[in-house]
Amino acid sequence: MLIPCLACETRFRPDEYFRACHDYNRGMDLVAWTCPRCGNRDDLRVLPGELGFGYPRRGRFAVDDRIRVPGLRRQRGDLRLDITLDTKVWRVHSRLRHLAAVG
Numbered sequence: 001m002l003i004p005c006l007a008c009e010t011r012f013r014p015d016e017y018f019r020a021c022h023d024y025n026r027g028m029d030l031v032a033w034t035c036p037r038c039g040n041r042d043d044l045r046v047l048p049g050e051l052g053f054g055y056p057r058r059g060r061f062a063v064d065d066r067i068r069v070p071g072l073r074r075q076r077g078d079l080r081l082d083i084t085l086d087t088k089v090w091r092v093h094s095r096l097r098h099l100a101a102v103g
């Protein structure tokens with residue numbers, strides 16, 4: 001099972017791919033991913049059995065493209081997302097954000 005970068009189409013083993021995840025956004029339920037090869041940054045949603053790619057739309061994230069990753073599981077923690085595949089776990093921490101002033 002190899003997972004492609006949607007920008008440069010390099011394919012990564014799951015360990016290489018998920019180690020490049022960073023900054024879990026709990027509000028939007030997204031992790032940021034930076035391609036180790038081309039440096040492209042993408043936001044993606046980890047879903048059971050697949051990865052979801054898309055765009056923010058009206059304050060929400062709409063998934064347009066999915067890549068199937070059989071056996072992929074996820075568990076949300078307080079300030080992190082744990083991604084599990086087979087016997088491996090990758091832990092993506094939230095970056096603490098300053099509250100933006102509203103209005």
Ligand SMILES: [Zn+2]
Pocket residue numbers: 005006007008009010035036037038039040
């Ligand atoms: Zn790339």
